[in-house]
Amino acid sequence: MSKIYVGNLPWSTNNEKLELAFAEHGQITDHIVMSDRETGRSRGFGFVTFASAEEAEAAIAAKNDFELDGRRITVNMANPRPQQRGW
DNA sequence: GTTGAGCGTT
Numbered sequence: 611m612s613k614i615y616v617g618n619l620p621w622s623t624n625n626e627k628l629e630l631a632f633a634e635h636g637q638i639t640d641h642i643v644m645s646d647r648e649t650g651r652s653r654g655f656g657f658v659t660f661a662s663a664e665e666a667e668a669a670i671a672a673k674n675d676f677e678l679d680g681r682r683i684t685v686n687m688a689n690p691r692p693q694q695r696g697w
Numbered sequence: 698g699t700t701g702a703g704c705g706t707t
Binding site: 619654683686689690691 | 698
């Protein structure tokens with residue numbers, strides 16, 4: 611399992627579009643676009659988890675600096691979080 | 698407009 615960070619997303623990108631954009635590169639086991647919980651507006655970044663590192667790397671190679679809806683998106687391995695539970 | 702929400706523990 612390998613998680614990638616997807617940043618610089620257009621506001622128009624939602625969970626569904628994120629999956630559609632990355633499903634072609636491998637088996638996605640999890641995906642989420644982070645949105646501001648109070649405004650409902652996208653924060654402009656999200657995460658996609660692939661079943662294998664090979665697929666994740668393929669997605670990074672294919673989508674990093676890829677123009678989506680007029681924006682060059684950033685794709686790379688996600689930052690490891692300090693703790694698992696987040697609290 | 699760039700590295701998580703949500704669960705109240707899994």
